[in-house]
Amino acid sequence: MVTLADLQVKTVGPSTITSPLASYVGGRTTNEYYVGADDRILFDDTVELVRSRGLPLDELPTFETGGPRELIHFDPATTRVGIVTCGGLCPGLNDVIRALVLELHEHYGVDDVLGFRNGYAGLVPESGLQPIPLTSEVVANIHERGGTMLGSSRGAQDVGTIVDTLQMRGLSILFVIGGDGSMRGAHRIAEECLRRGNGIAVVGVPKTIDNDIPHIGQSFGFQTAYARASQSIKAAKIEAEAAINGIGIVKVMGRHAGFIACYSALANHNADFVLIPEVPFALHGDNGLLAHIRRRVERDGNAVLVVAEGAGQEHLPVTDETDASGNRALGDIGRFLREVIREEWTARGEEVMLRYFSPGYFIRSVPADPADAVYCARLAQTAVHAAMAGRTDMVVGRRRHRFVHVPIEYVTHRAHGVSADGDLWLSVLESTSQPHDMT
């Protein structure tokens, strides 16, 4: 059996020198990133560990494990299934649809699957949208194309009307693939079904290109999205390098969470500054962004900024506009920074070559990369197992490399973001050499 002593790492001698880390341009102390002497990671698998220690396992908060059950709830011969995709596009939607259909068909013998069109709109009669029968043949190659073969839409519909449609269509199961707003809708649909006792199960596959779903690990499509975003960062770097005093600005998705900004910047090491909603920054002053950009250009000849769309909103006028999903419209931080930087250089009478990149929707309409494709397929398999076993009002996710069932409410409550004290942000700081504090 492995013991603590076995895992003790050797040192060649004592550490007595203060680390120079982050004592670069404009740097301040970065104590919060340092690893403490006692910080260690457990070796054992948790459940086994706790069991072996005699704890009352039943009382611990745990997630139900995903996977097939020996006994299931729905009779495959009479089960009719619906699938709907809601909200913005995300790489992998067609992979999920395809794997749901194939898993139902191949493994449960459920061949009666309907794809509802254009999100919840396709679940109310007013839209006039007819569902599409989804067979193995129909879904065979859909994963090779981005988007969703079912179409999508934003916004809610009347829950009672939706449940009426489910009953009228004779559905046993509804799979909802969508973001937090759509999951709130799915929760209400599941509750209404439970209230009516119609026996319809509602299982979600949560989607967010921003990777900010709580509890469920990385969201599908995220890897693909940041891989595509990193291409724009590389383009910006190549443009900036070719110019005299070249500055590139790349605005990427991320209203509340800077994950795409962080990972896409790490992916090709071409960014000099990463700005995310979670970390405020000053524009002016000796420790402000503009001064740091100037120093970087003076040192390296060019600089590239990666800006999450939700970053730096404090520098922009507040608007009252909202989009179809009810999100407050963001100010355009990318164009704002372009103007502010241009003015600063122009005011000094110096030449600057500014290039602005806004990959926007471009990063989300592509087919899933292989790793995301694997993940989508496995999420969908897990969702089918859960639904066939009668689970409802839940979503599937992955936690500590295991697939789990999570009550829907747990993924709609709040969004998590990049921790300003965590090791992801530290990696970004190390990769960009930007000051950890620009306020």
Add this chain to the structure above:
Amino acid sequence: MVTLADLQVKTVGPSTITSPLASYVGGRTTNEYYVGADDRILFDDTVELVRSRGLPLDELPTFETGGPRELIHFDPATTRVGIVTCGGLCPGLNDVIRALVLELHEHYGVDDVLGFRNGYAGLVPESGLQPIPLTSEVVANIHERGGTMLGSSRGAQDVGTIVDTLQMRGLSILFVIGGDGSMRGAHRIAEECLRRGNGIAVVGVPKTIDNDIPHIGQSFGFQTAYARASQSIKAAKIEAEAAINGIGIVKVMGRHAGFIACYSALANHNADFVLIPEVPFALHGDNGLLAHIRRRVERDGNAVLVVAEGAGQEHLPVTDETDASGNRALGDIGRFLREVIREEWTARGEEVMLRYFSPGYFIRSVPADPADAVYCARLAQTAVHAAMAGRTDMVVGRRRHRFVHVPIEYVTHRAHGVSADGDLWLSVLESTSQPHDMT
């Protein structure tokens, strides 16, 4: 505080029907894959959980956490660092080299870095290979090209001679990027340095394209490799579909572990059979591979097999040959299957169109995909922090999304493989609909 009750998933009713899962062609019972009623995943972060439960934490086996320390061991002003890459190519080698150099330079101010050529051969004078000074400029764009800018080689060199070289060159730190054989070498070098008390730290970044390093999570380059392998599977499927009775065979890397076979097959859902070293199969008989292939071709018109190079060795004559690293030469299972299948169809007087794909080295010489690039950069940053803090005889890895320090011995003892009872293999079975037992 979250309680167990909060995480309870609802059901629409009881499960009383026996699951049809896996009762397909040639199927048998698959009880081992079913999730038991009590199988659950812990919600809490482990250490906090255990702490809160009053366990003596100090006695638990834990890994040292990776990351920067406030106090370090080596004085940056006088630290000279060496880097060496050993063994076969793997996507991301140049990313690791680059991030080591940049982290040393940008954050610790260590600018004296030597790249040794062609693996351990470059660390003995007989080879006549001179090291290359590695500056920020030299490594700026190396990650855009596959392979390793330092070259590599297989096989060991005399440990005493290597340590003599390290001392003669005045090194403080040696980073070794290599596979399990190379890590055994690194361990011996570290031990010899400790024995001599020369103060030289040896830190490894473990590499294996087969993803079979114990304890450290996914190995770098693995995602990129299976993504590339999946292209050959897709090509095989497209060829097979276009033919009458088309059968494609794709042999992929994986001497002892079928991870590449499993993930590349999952990545595009085009495989009908996946054969891995961990799961034996019979060739003949009603439940043998050949009969199952025939049934699949009769049902779908074509079939694609993905074969890990180490699979089915029991069907091949044993050879005594070994390669430069001392590995026993494997029989060529791919070509063997091609011949056996061809004979079986020819014997029946039926037409068959067989296509054989062996992507081989092709999958390992490419630049790292973005997700691997991120991972390589973060592994390298962690390795630099460890070495500067005086750690030695260890490798970096990631465990439960945290970067950790692992004694080298822990990654050279044994290889882990795909668990025949685990959820990865289950996903493969679900995706391919192949029988879970073909013996």
Add this chain to the structure above:
Amino acid sequence: MVTLADLQVKTVGPSTITSPLASYVGGRTTNEYYVGADDRILFDDTVELVRSRGLPLDELPTFETGGPRELIHFDPATTRVGIVTCGGLCPGLNDVIRALVLELHEHYGVDDVLGFRNGYAGLVPESGLQPIPLTSEVVANIHERGGTMLGSSRGAQDVGTIVDTLQMRGLSILFVIGGDGSMRGAHRIAEECLRRGNGIAVVGVPKTIDNDIPHIGQSFGFQTAYARASQSIKAAKIEAEAAINGIGIVKVMGRHAGFIACYSALANHNADFVLIPEVPFALHGDNGLLAHIRRRVERDGNAVLVVAEGAGQEHLPVTDETDASGNRALGDIGRFLREVIREEWTARGEEVMLRYFSPGYFIRSVPADPADAVYCARLAQTAVHAAMAGRTDMVVGRRRHRFVHVPIEYVTHRAHGVSADGDLWLSVLESTSQPHDMT
């Protein structure tokens, strides 16, 4: 010998039915696209044909053929060469630089090559930019990265000062890679060198991402650029398809020539309307763009517009701004169309989902695709042969699959564009089914 009779194509009977081609939505007669009864393409290679017919060949306008000469002008042992890249980025710049250096080195033994930084700015002392020695090692892998390793800049410098620099540096040959403005500069430099009799040869490799260089066939980087642009069109289509009344607008490069718009639209068949500078269109009225978009959305549920940046300028206010190269600033036709379309749908109280894509610089900073890479290498080889044989004041190009020498003046006089009567535009009309006349 082949005769006309041999090449006569058979018909199964006479043509007596009026073609329905282009009698679609809003269509009018399209006589100009029809092939006339006598339109035929010559079989023979022209020169042999004309020779065989007894024409005085010496009087025909011909281009000098590119390629190596048995006798050359410059002594490789004492030849020093300069290379400069000017103007905007274009895929393949590094391929050209690399092939120039390798051809000089490998085949002529010329190892003394200087790369001047940042365009013509690097050829005047005021900039303080020092040239880079270009060896085989330096250029080995530069083609794997987009942009130009030498940097670039727009705008002219004093010709006398430049020629002073060339003489001071002891150059024999200057290669200029750049657009029409840069070629005008190269012409003036060549003339000044000839006037001074300093024996310095100036040879150009013409560059334009818009493919609008006269006489020299397709410009390098163009294939790569439109391939990248076509990705945005596909993204726009996928977004539009997923929405209810989805309309995508993709603005691509092309100030005066719609080649990128045409080829990128043809490349994936996803565009419904292509708007180019060469073909005017009305916005309003029953045959205007807005009405046609509406009909297309009503028919197909969505529509995608590809708009060259120079298209439809007649609908925009004239500005007096110019860029660094002296080009008049264009109005933003893409955003203009977005607003006009949005207003039209909003005025009718109908829902529309508009998505705007502006790949912009993104399409030009990538490495050259293989076909462009081949072309760049061969252009550069031709340029080296020409220069070593003492040619000056010329550019290289390809005409009828042969590499040729063209006096610089012939590529700076005028830009050619997409012929509104030609078969490229016809292919676009056929692919999009847009009306051939929307005025």
Add this chain to the structure above:
Amino acid sequence: MVTLADLQVKTVGPSTITSPLASYVGGRTTNEYYVGADDRILFDDTVELVRSRGLPLDELPTFETGGPRELIHFDPATTRVGIVTCGGLCPGLNDVIRALVLELHEHYGVDDVLGFRNGYAGLVPESGLQPIPLTSEVVANIHERGGTMLGSSRGAQDVGTIVDTLQMRGLSILFVIGGDGSMRGAHRIAEECLRRGNGIAVVGVPKTIDNDIPHIGQSFGFQTAYARASQSIKAAKIEAEAAINGIGIVKVMGRHAGFIACYSALANHNADFVLIPEVPFALHGDNGLLAHIRRRVERDGNAVLVVAEGAGQEHLPVTDETDASGNRALGDIGRFLREVIREEWTARGEEVMLRYFSPGYFIRSVPADPADAVYCARLAQTAVHAAMAGRTDMVVGRRRHRFVHVPIEYVTHRAHGVSADGDLWLSVLESTSQPHDMT
């Protein structure tokens, strides 16, 4: 009007020095590559030129121009069309199918299109293969997947039976997409239809991944194929560079023509030797391949060979085997060279690291690259125009940038190959620096 004088290129002085070109390792004179003093390329468009000179145009051998005609032969309302794909896969097959269907539908209103399965096998009743109705919806996204949605097969079927099927199915037009064997079949079908006077038109779209169709310019899919092949060459280079005495061998398609070998080698400049069927080479002796490889490895540390499968057959035993299309089986030159090289190095007691790559079918099952996609669409549009105008027994092609009609017989007579005296081979020699003569 342009005159000869206008196009005269200037020189800075006379050429009096003998060119060192190709006087490298093992070099001999290369006079055949030199451009003669009188070699020039005509400026004018040929037909206008000849017309203006008063030649009797009607007697010149010319191709009929492709494109739409004002009067057509078939009445769209009653026209039924068949499409069949034959022979090996090639990138772009689905693009051609798709563009045929869309052009027929959108522009001629022909909606009755049948896709026959698996080549000519699908045109005889014995196969039991039923044709697929091809609508706009069915073909909408097929071009995003490689291969052919119709399937394919090799080998001929009885012509009378095929024509019986065409009549029984009530076809007006048959489009055949296939290689030279399939085109011979199409010619016989067209002749039989003409003999019977059944009014059925047969129009071909010639396909060969080896680019060796006479008269019709580059074949579709060729760019895509060599782009993919060039990836293997790059992989071979990266492997070879990383090793001590690394040698990579890449075998690519090309039974009789070395186009793929040449272009894929030019595409990334990583090859050191290109071996093609058109250029014989000696193995042994001071000017043999083995000696040149040795010198290159001694000079550069590694070497990469690109070998067309039909190259060097004179060194291999003759076999009597043939494939389904009746082609003589080739000896495996790639594996042969691997063994010969290994023996040579082993005999000298020297270490060598040999890596063998055989991308094979891998390069032909991918979707068409954008440039090929454009070409496929335009070829298909031209084929539809020709067939609707009643043309038969012909194929479409492109000549001097114009689309033309070519009698089928003209593309089945002979294959052309890489000219050993031409500028393509010269570019290869320049890029690889291999001796132009190794016999």
